[in-house]
Amino acid sequence: MPDRDGQRVVRCAGEFDFSTLAPLQAVCDAAVTAAGVERLALDVRGITFGDSTFLNLLLTLNRAQDLRLVGPLPRQLARLLAVTGTDRVLTIEDATDGTTE
Secondary structure (H helix, E strand, O other): OOOEOOEEEEEEEEEEOOOOOHHHHHHHHHHHHOOOOOEEEEEEEEEEEEOHHHHHHHHHHHHHOEEEEEEOOOHHHHHHHHHHOHHHOOEEEEHHHOOOO
């Protein structure tokens, strides 16, 4: 069941790399396949580190469903997305402007 208006919000915090990604991936996979969920919003404000495996998860989720990253983006994540060009592929929303919450 979606949180509201077909959107599931997942709040992320901490470091995400090959050894720590599995729990987040499981939650996101369940959200993508849940009945009534049309959009997945990842609240990324609490992320302190993300590597290429985290980036791969974001791109995979983006292909599977309408994915939104809710920020403002932490510095390291913003840099990762900018360096790889994925900041132009992923939808990024600033929660301080009221677009998502």
